[in-house]
Amino acid sequence: MCVVGIVLQTLPESDAVWGVTSLDNLLYVLRHKTSEQIEVYDMHTDRILRRVTVPGLGRMLDMTACVHNVCIYIFLVLLTNVYT
Secondary structure, three states: OOOOOOOOOOOOOOOOEEEEEEEEOOOEEEOOOOOOEEEEEEOOOOOEEEEEEEOOOOOEEEEEEEEEOOEEEEEEEOOOOOOO
């Protein structure tokens, strides 16, 4: 199976994107940076509405949204000891 996509819109240039999800006509963008913020865009105007700070989550990797619970789940790396 071959799937081909086309670019409809692009976000302003910034740090690399690590995660994207949408919920209630809002686009949440997780970028690779140390500010611990998630950018929130209006999906109709492509304008940034706000940045949500998530304290203590400097190693976020990805996120997804749940329509049923009306929330966003963030996947982060937790460093643990490795024993050999």
